[in-house]
Amino acid sequence: MLRRRMLLAGSLAATGAMPARGQGRVARLGLLSSGQISIDQFRQWGLPELAREGFVEGRTLQFFARSSDGDPARLAPLAAEVIAARPDVVIAVSNPVAHVLRARDPGLPIVMGFAGTDPVADGLAASLARPGGSVTGVVMLAEELDLKRLEMLRLALPGARRIGYLAGATFVPSRVPAMVAAAARMGVELVAVSAGGPESLGPAFAALRSADVHAVVVGSFPGFSTHAAALAALARGSRLPTICEWRTMAEAGCLISHGPVNEELRRQVARHVARILRGQPPGEIPMFQAERFETVVNLRTAREIGVEVPALVLAAAQEVIE
Known part of the structure; x- marks a missing residue:
């Protein structure tokens, strides 16, 4: 079961497109990055992969994203904004973003997309094979x-x-x-x-x-x-x-x-998200390391x-x- 769900009723204009009526429930996915390009490329490659997994934006998935545009001072208020939207999962683009999100909501499932610093040495995971806790994702070091x-x-x-x-x-x-x-x-x-x-x-x-x-x-x-x-x-x-x-x-x-290869990693992030949306705890999902x-x-x-x-x-x- 998802950690948080919401009915389709109500306005979603503040965070994304209105899901199609009659679909029952939607999953809510957030993304926080230091650059807009991460949002654009997840839309290009990650959302189609999620659609193949059964999570279609506007029908069974609501996607909302924020970028600090390189300004570290904006990360904390944007993290608060993302968390206030009550996501089921958040994609954190970089270790500092993951730390900001986890500090505000320790139980929030986080998918690293991507971890630039070793997440084990950085205190975000117990190991790459079994991260434990609330953080998993893709590692590119x-x-x-x-x-x-x-x-x-x-x-x-x-x-x-x-x-x-x-x-x-x-x-x-x-x-x-x-x-x-x-x-x-x-x-x-x-x-x-x-x-x-x-x-x-x-x-x-x-x-x-x-x-x-x-x-x-x-x-x-x-x-x-x-x-x-x-x-x-x-x-x-x-x-x-x-x-x-x-x-x-x-x-x-x-x-x-x-x-x-950027496209491969964005799709892998989406597959991690799908596993969590289906109910698998992030701490049980091995972190994926870039190979090509x-x-x-x-x-x-x-x-x-x-x-x-x-x-x-x-x-x-x-x-x-x-």
Whole structure:
């Protein structure tokens, strides 16, 4: 049985579309993210997967979502707003979002979509195989992927010795120092600059230019992927090669992207949600780890900023944008 249900009667205008009449009961699914793109992509890939599982928006499912647009100060009030809508399950995009939600309602079923930091080390789960408690979901370990992106950027630009790191405003406190230390072990000086909403991107790139970095690793953060086109334009205007997270970011103008296959992970989040909506406790559902990754190189950007991408990097890419 769902932890919370409600009858179709009453206005749902404040949180989503009115379900079709005569359907009896609906499940209520919330989503809270630091970036609008997570909402858009769950609508694109997650909601159709839920429909295949029998939860159809407007008939048997009500979906409502909120984005802080990169501003960490907005997460707590938005979490309160989402919880006030009495969801049966909430998708939390990132560990900080999951912590904010759980602090306000410890019993609320939460599906991570995605966990960027190890949820066990972060205190959100007892183990990946059996999380226990109220949190399960999809793990992509963005910290490790940021390090992988640094390694790939060094292959693409072997002469770069001072590299910028664009960090998300909601990163856990240990994430930037760990990245700086890992870079030092590689013989690279990493200059970290934090950014949140779109208005902070310009000053962040100005700071990176002032630090005379040779290239930039863009950290895994929904606010950055939401504003990928603006971010890429700032990088190109500064003639700074960037390596970003998602394929869509390379398509928007980043030099290179490397990350999981987004569509697969969104669908897996939906499958976790469906299991909880059918009555399975989240603590009994194993967390899913990303398994497939893709690299995209944008040669148009390379030509624009005057960078020659080595053949080794091109050969490793799943797609090259000419």
